Amino acid sequence: MKREHRPLSIRTLIAISTTATISFFVLVVGLVVTILVSGAIEDNAMQSATEIVTQVNNNLSTYINDIIDVSDYIRELARTSSSLENDSIMTRLEALVSSRDDLVGISVFSTDGNMLISTRPAIYDSKDSIASELWFSRALGGEGDFFFTGPQRSSLGGNGYVISYSTTISYRAMSKAIPAVLLIELNFNAVAELLDSAHLSDTGYIYIISNDGDLVYHPKQRIMDDVLQHEDLESINEHVFGSYISTFEGRERLTIIQTVGHTRWRLVGIAFMDELLEPLKLFRITLVAIMFFSIIVLIITSSLIAMHITRPLRELETNMRRVRDGDFTFTAPHYGSKEVESLSRSFELMIIRIEELMDKVRTTEALKRQRELDALQAKINPHFLYNTLDSVVWMAESGDNQGVVKMVTALASLFRISIAKGHDIITLKEELSHVESYLDIQSMRYRDKFRFTIDLPKELENTPTIKLIIQPIVENSIYHGIKYLQEEGLIEIKVRAEGDNIEIIIHDNGIGMDEETKASLTKKNRDRKHLTDGNGIGIENIDERIKLSYGNEYGLKIESELDEGTTVTITIPHLEPIQPVVKKNI
Secondary structure (H helix, E strand, O other): OOOOOOOOOOOHHHHHHHHHHHHHHHHHHHHHHHHHHHHHHHHHHHHHHHHHHHHHHHHHHHHHHHHHOOOOOOOOHHHHOOOOHHHHHHHHHHHHHHHHOOOOEEEEEOOOEEEEEEOOOOOOOOHHHHHHHHHHHHHHOOOOOEOOOOOOOOOOOOEEEEEEEEEEEEEEEOOOOEEEEEEEEHHHHHHHHHHHHHOOOOOOOEEEEEOOEEEEOOOOOOOOOHHHHHOOOOHHHHHOOOEEEEEEEOEEEEEEEOOOOOOOOEEEEEEEHHOOOOOHHHHHHHHHHHHHHHHHHHHHHHHHHHHHHHHHHHHHHHHHHHHHHOOOOOOOOOOOOHHHHHHHHHHHHEEEEHHHHHHHHHHHHHHHHHHHHHHHHHOHHHHHHHHHHHHHHHHHHHHHHHHHHHHHHHHHHHHHHHHOOOOEEEEEEHHHHHHHHHHHHHHOOOOOEEEEEHHHHHHHHOOEEEEOOOHHHHHHHHHHHHHHHHHOOEEEEEEEEOOOEEEEEEEEOOOOOOOOHHHHHOOOOOOOHOOOOOOOHHHHHHHHHHHHHHHHOOEEEEEEEEOOOOEEEOOOEOOOOOOOOOOOOO
């Protein structure tokens, strides 16, 4: 019996062809991106390493130029001073050495090795021992040039390692100028610190060798004998200057070679390629993961699209039934035959009109609920509550039970007013009690950072006010004024009657603000990222609430000068006293 051939469905054909085509495109794009990005990452890594070595070289050259400047100063001092001024010269040289940690000593020798002057006692057998020193002979043979040695024991005694700088100068003795050799001994650590501070890669390093191949400094020389045996000196001598990639001791490394100005030294930077290209490994792994995920999503999406294309009528029927049952989440399928598409569009327009009418009702209710939610969120900021509770936990863990009780009590008092619904008008005493609770919490969080005073005349305690108009200003004083003070801050709150008005004056001795910052505090839609630790109520909100409640003649006035502090005056009408409205059991 001949087996009946069953062709693939359109849905299957669309899914397979779409997946294969786009998968091929994704793979090609991924390969191209990998090639391009790999080259860019490698170039950037090598350039970054080269820039680090260059910066170290510049720093080292700057330091050497500084030593040359010191040498020129001593040269001029020795040339212009008479032998009768030796004590004065010695005093100046000793002052110079004591003022710099990198200078070990300064000495001047005659051309036959006799010491003429020195800032440190000499310990050597004879003048012949000095005359045989490399720095001495190189200086005499340099005809005015200077010479740097590598790290060595001091020629004048002592246990520390120094780098010797020598040059010839003219020294005035017995009213006559004679040729002499200047020796400046430098602290070896001064050069070591310049090199050790650079990081080419996780285990990369920089060292110095002389043009003769002798080691001047290596960061591992203190923990490893014959450290140069672990360096590819043959390759370094071949390249002399520049950068190249090679494999040595089983690891691929980037070697950067630069000459150090005014010396016979070469700066060699070693960075290991596996460490430099670590970002490339991460990029490749991420790219493969993204491509794999994209193909999986593509397979699922292609199947869904194919199913959608092949079933327009059934989907339209299903959506009509859903609308009949009250589900208006309908999107008409704009595909298939012309008749189906026309019917779908007409049905969609009808649903859109119905949804518009329903959206008006939903929007009105949503706005109402959103206003209530915004008001609650503005009163209780999660960041402030979190930080306060975190402080409570910290005090509890440290055994400060009294502090825990005080902070929790203040927090409870703070929230009595913040979350009390139906009481937008409270007494000044209640408002300032709310502020005092807030300041108590903040003063415990920022120990010894500030203190505060509150002055409310007894006859004004029951004067009514809209709530939550003082605390946001105090919050602003802490976070934008007192927080940046080095000394103790002070917040003063005074309430006074002025004719038919009440003035609430909040003054701090913080850093103050300029006109631009002051204007931004009352500008609507400003950047509010600085209010993440407080209650989230903006100062412009306070001014607007006061004006809406009492009239445009009332509101806020801000006075501030940089480094002088800030004063905010709140003006509200002096109304008849009321009874306290916030109960303890709220």
